[in-house]
Amino acid sequence: MKSRLLGLSAIAAKRTWRLAIRLTTMLLLLCLAIIVGFTLYAVNELPPLQPWHTEHLHEEFSATKHGTIDFEEYLRREDKLFDDLRHKTAEWDTKNDAYIHSRFNPASPFHRLANGAPFNRSFTLSHPKPVGHALLIHGLTDSPYSMKALAEALHARAFEVTVLRLPGHGTLPSMMTEMRLRDWTAAVRIAARHVASRTPASQLFYIGGYSSGGTLALQYTLDSLGDEPLRKPDRVLLVSPAIKLTKVAALANILDLLGVVPIPALDKVHWQAIVAEYDPYKFNSFPVNATRQINRATKALQRALADASDSGLIARMPPVITWQSVVDSTVGADGATDILYPHLDGPQHRLVLFDVNRHQGLSSVQRPESKALIDALSQGARGYTLDVVANVNPESRQVSINRLNPEGETSSIETALNWPDHIVSVGHVALPFPPGDPVYGFMPGSGRDGIPSIGSWLLRGEDGAIAISLGALNRLRSNPFWPLIDADVGEIVASDLEKQKH
Template identity: 35%
Template sequence: MSVITLGKRIFTWIITLIGCLVAVIFTIILVRGFDARRMPDLKIWHTTRLTPEFKASDMKPGFTFEDYLKLEDQLFENVKVSVDQRIAKEDQHILNRYFAGSICHPDRQEKNWNRTFELSPEHPKGGILLLHGLSDGPYSMRALAHIFYRQGYYALVPRLPGHGTIPSSLKGPTWKDWVAAADVAAHHVRAVIGPDAPLFLGGYSNGGLIAVYYALNSVNDESIIRPQKLFLFSPAIGITRFAAFSGWHRALSFIPYFQKIAWESIMPEYDPFKYNSFPKIAGHQLFQLARVTQKKIEQLKNDGKLERLPPIQTFSSVVDSTVLAPSLVTHLYNQLKPNGHELILFDVNRFSALEPFIKDRHEAFLNNLKGASALPYAWTLITNQTPDTLRVVAETHDAGSDAATAEPLNIEWPKGIYSLSHVAVPFSPEDPLYGDREDLKKKGYFVLGLVEPRGEKGVLQVPVDQLMRLRYNPFFSYMERRIAESL
């Protein structure tokens, strides 16, 4: 057989293999498309396109944070006109956040926390910019903002593009729009507190990832506001690899018959400050941001500049179904140089009676962390004092040391709670919507964190595991103390 003939055969095999692979992928997408058609019907808040929304391209010379807020004012006026006032008759019920007569409508709460807000002391010591997570809004930063405010700091919590309005709004923005909005807000914080006061940057989930990316860029770019410290809460440093395929739905979703495949979930919208429905393209943008952030970390590490990152203090649960907690260590913390960095982890409830019911997937992660020697950062584990008690202790490992100290805390696991969750970390038990507020529930208030439906499985449109998910942090007081100490 000649070399030319062999080459033709190899080329034919490759083309055939590629064709088979494409056919398999398209078949999978097609099956998913038909499967998606069984999802609930799309509502007006899934199909409406709202304007105007901020984009990175709006960042022209002279664009200010006040201009950003003007766009937000127009956007929320359009929510009322295009959605609230056009609700179908069957959707006009008390648990629909887009029905004006609903107990869940944002305007019927203490304040519409979907909007950008600020807390300004009379004489601020400094300032902090806090960035919320994907699919929620500024409300998730409410309790944290008050921590810094009580310590004398100006706190700004901007509504990031695509959030706080309707779920379909998450289909438009890119991660670059989120970063650009953070940049506009950071310059506003600096203008408020002056050129010399300390400026901090904080973020929850996707907001934490944005904060890290922003801080990494500030190392080499003097036009970017450089924070003096980062405060991260369940940051989305690592997400599941399946997120890489979250953009494949576009092969079918442009066809009206398959439009539901564009959605990861389509659920009732009963939460006034967080979307329950989630478009896949938003997850794809999160994946893209996580990828470019990792490349930026590697670049600065190779250039010997990663040590210029400001101190980072992070709070996270060891179990998290939204982000990969181990990646927080491998992709970020283990790459850092000593500079006052600290990682605080909330363990699962290790009460002996619960042990048979809890999976041990997180054990390898903790064992690797405990077995590591002289890490360049301090880390603390909030865990049971012993398996025979619900009381917890803070086990702290200092940076560069293998020794550990234990501080008993005057806190214990609440009855019936076996772990924290991704959505619980930034919320206080005193939160009127997500907290442990039996007092408000008894008075007839809508306390989402205490919803406990009972009935047969497979009946509810909302997954039971979502309703069971813990919505507040029982150890919030410890977190508040540690933040205050670091200031």
């Protein structure tokens, strides 16, 4: 009997082993098919690479090489980096059509629209008598410019504000193929240490970020809960934070594996998208590495949130306010609603959701998912305050703020703002910019020196007629309800200053 059992056990072990081999083989074949398929797509379908995709700068910050420097040295390295950029671009073929119409040509309208693009670099808005200090962090592929309006809102309330340029950004798209999460994390800590050192204990210290900058701001805050050397912020300000990506993002770990083969044609494998670089403050081309690094950042953040909840440290979390559009095709709203805010308890934490335009004239073309999200949050139990910016009623374009506190009490706050004609929603790339922004504003007349803003372009035609996707031009690039965020900032600062007195 014993020998028979041993025989059956051996047979079962062999079958299990064979099954494991088959599953592993199938998985490897699937990965190989994905890699080969993406490689064929990149090589055959993506446009030609330009110098800004292939050439690299040598003065960029690296956590491995420069992790112990202070912020002053970080800025000195940034000076050298932009000197390197000027020398590099001066060597390019000025007759190349792609260059002529790019952000890198000083004579191009895009360069002039941004007045030389000074906000691709870290900057500080100083104040002679600050009541507080803030560190703001921009998002993936863009630049410190995306935090400029929020920085100015805080500065108008007597804050000194530092906006950090993350490694890999503001110079050449090629530099995004080198950047690593550890570089971003190290840069944030260096900048936060600098800002905190300038902030007396009696003054407020805020940290905030947009998109992946929000990821990094949250990660720093969670790290500070249990790490005494890190100063804990008094408040966290988030705009469209990247907290959750689709599962497909994990494929970025393997997509560009064939890029290591030293064949020039395979250089395009490092890119998910190669697009004309006309935007003075945001890269349009998108490397595989960008997805890889932000996927790592969001996974690390999710683990940190879970760990803080399990350990009880989450109770020390400073007040978090998030401005988020219900429809967000970049990172989705569910990262904030399903992952971040369920961990936060107390009315001091507030989620502001900008609903879609629910005017009755648009009801026939609206998708049901956004309303389902609002209904679920409004009717379910919450430990935080929820604000919903929405139409007063289906017959009106005017919006109000519907506030629901954790106890279930509701109130309505009137505004003087209306949905502009032909705008159906705000979204990820629109939230941080005022409607009259000279680069991204949608308002008629937005722009600079007779050059219309990118957000105000009205082009219609067939896809393929121009080098830019016409669909991309239909995406709203600035926020008609920015005054609500600006007013929010004023109320937050006033409230926090009042609490400091007691």
